[in-house]
Amino acid sequence: MNDVRDAILDRIDIADYISQYVDLKRYGSYYKGLCPFHNEKTPSFIVTPSKRLFHCFGCGAAGNLITFVMKYNNLSYVDALRMLAAKAGIDFEKTEKLDKSLVFLKQLHLEIHRLSQNYLFGEAGKICLEYILRRGFSELEIGEFGLGVIPKGVNLDPILKKYSIDVIKKSGLFYYKEGKNIFKMAGRLLFPIKDQFGEVIAFSGRDLVGEEPKYINSPETPIFKKGSILYNLDKAKEYALSQKSLFVVEGYFDVIRMWSKGYKNVVSSMGTAFTTEQAMLIKRYAENPIVVFDGDQAGINAAYKTIEPFTAINTIPEVAFLPKGEDPDSLLLKDKEMFDNCISNRKDLLILMAEIYSKKGGSLSVRASNFKSLIKKLDNFPEANLKNIYLNRIKEIFNLDFEIINENKKIKKLQNNQKSIKYIYEDDFLSAIMQINDEEVVSGVIEGIEKEYFLQQDRRRIFEKIVDNLNNSGNIDALFNDEEVGELLSYLVSCKVFEEPYRVAIINKEKLVYNYKSNELRKLRDELSKCADDTLKSLDILKKIDKLTKDLSKYNILEA
Incomplete structure (x- = not known):
């Protein structure tokens, strides 16, 4: 049963778990909040992730995650293990x-x-x-x-x-x-x-x-489990705690070389794709992760892939790129001063990736596609305020609105069209579904929508192409490079970045249907006024009007 316990304590971060029940605030290497086990006005409840322990200086309650679950839920030791094993994805009986x-x-x-x-x-x-x-x-x-x-x-x-x-x-x-x-x-x-x-x-x-x-x-x-282990964490964790930072490199020799040159707070992901579990381990011991990569394209690509695991735990690491063809092992042997300078000049990874990818590709469509791909990395970012700060900063870096205004007269005309409030829901609907990451979800959202619901011909054409791509390749992102609609679609997506694109899509889907049916209702009323002498035709139109009126009464149009 000890191995079940160890597996649970390895997989579940004590601060993350307790924060579901206690409002914890970080103070260096520990968290503090009001004790859930006695009434108090001044926080005396401490959680220390590096030691995997909690302690209340008010009532004396203390222990590890399992102790907390036993005490908070009034469970036996075995039942607490069983409960936590389920959360950690461990088969308790088999384990x-x-x-x-x-x-x-x-x-x-x-x-x-x-x-x-x-x-x-x-x-x-x-x-x-x-x-x-x-x-x-x-x-x-x-x-x-x-x-x-x-x-x-x-x-x-x-x-x-x-x-x-x-x-x-x-x-x-x-x-x-x-x-x-x-x-x-x-x-x-x-x-x-x-x-x-x-x-x-x-x-x-x-x-x-x-x-x-x-x-x-x-x-x-x-x-x-390779994706849950960091090479050298056993030795590096105490240095990470004291320095509040942890370097992440790729190779074993990189770790040993950095250690020998005084960088004791260093671990390796062992050459595998970086995982959320590894990011959580880093967060347990350090506030500031620093990833170190070769400055070539392969290194840039590897750095780009580390963004999502960190955003999932509400963190963006810093990145230090070394000269092309160098890794920490080779550069520290040749020139420690140059390596130190690279580390000193490190930057926020997400902002640096925005700067790099905003300069890739000459066409507006390609850059808009890069913009969308980058902001998708923030989809799972839990902290809304911080997410918005990054979204606004990335938008500034890509400067898509400025380019669109100044690109050419055609784009200016598109911008003027955008000012038409009457059809803004069409633009918001198309923009939102292009920001949803899952094509299956997109298919569900557009179900029941007909191309005729779009009153603007160019937006209708975009919708037709989205449906066609979903039915064939399934890759709607390819439309950013489409010769016919790519430019307009890139503009629509860059104008508004939605925190909850699915919600926005559903709201504007209702508006799309509502406005189409309202327009059809107006047409029927006009037609009715012109056939007052034709009783049979008038009755037929009245039936259609009655049906549309009932349909429209079902809609409760919300603001996105």
Whole structure:
């Protein structure tokens, strides 16, 4: 059951959870609020995410997340675990039975780790040791990071005989051949991967003799989920807390080099796509994340992809781009002063991406598409005020309104058309559905809408193209580059950025239908006045008028 507990405490941030019940305000490395367990007017309830504990200086209530749930909900220990396991996506019943095997898995990893360290400094580890020393690392750093090697051909039976076949298989470290378990990373330089508490839970093996692949990594196991781990967090967290910042780099050697040059608050995402779970880990220990990337296009793309995981936790990191072709390891070896300057000149990642992408592509349509893609990154941003600040700043950077006004007479004419209040709902409807991220949701929103509902011919044409794209490619963003409607569509989207595009779309859908039917009603009344002598025709028109009138009475038109 201890492993269930550990998994829960790893996956659920105590401050995030308690903030559902207590209004917490951040003060450096801890949060403070009014205690939920006794009446008080002055906050004395403290939550410290780095220690995963809460404590009230008023009534003495204290403990971890599980203690809080037990006390707040009046639950037993097991029931509190079961409740939190459900929230963390853990199968409580199955995980409970796995406890012993998880302990054995960790023991197996620890034994291999210790053995690999011994081999590195012996004759069998000579090639690996010389390689590390040639790269400019000292024996001190080798020891600090626990680097090692398991030479090829080494008999691991004295270790493996202690463990069941099931544990050996679950470790993912061996393949079975000719009656023997062969270590998959034999002969490679081993980087032990540790969880935030310093327990070895996986390995990464680097080739030194030209074999492919360059790195072989542990697969995901019951104790190792790559997207939930940050390399070196076990050592870096105390420095992150004191400095209130944490550097995030890509490689293992980048971490070791920065550590050796005095940047102790550094971790690595281990070369995988950055995840929200990793962002949450960073938030637990540091207010200010700083991502460091190569300044080439690949580095810019990688930085761009880190935005969403951070916005999901209400944070935008800073970014430091290094000269093209350099990483922290290589640049610190060549020129530490240049590296320090790159770090000093870091910028807000979202604003810098806006500056970069606002200059990409010559056409207005391409830039408007880049604008839309960037603001989509803010869709899950929980803090509305901060989100609005970023939205307004990004809009200023792209300066689309200014360009549209000055682009040419055609665009000026489009702007003048936009001033027509009569049909503003058509523009807002089209703009809103283009800001919805999910094409399936868009399909649901436009259901029941006919092209005839659009009274402006150019807007009607946009709608026709949206329907056509949904029925074929499913990619409506391609319309920003459409020769016929791309320019106008880019203008409509850039004019208004909606915080809740789905809500705006639904409201304006009603207006669209209401105004179309109102217009049809006017036409019928005009027609009725012209056929007073034709009784049958008049009755037919009156029936249609009655039906439309009833339909219109159902609508409660709201403001978006």
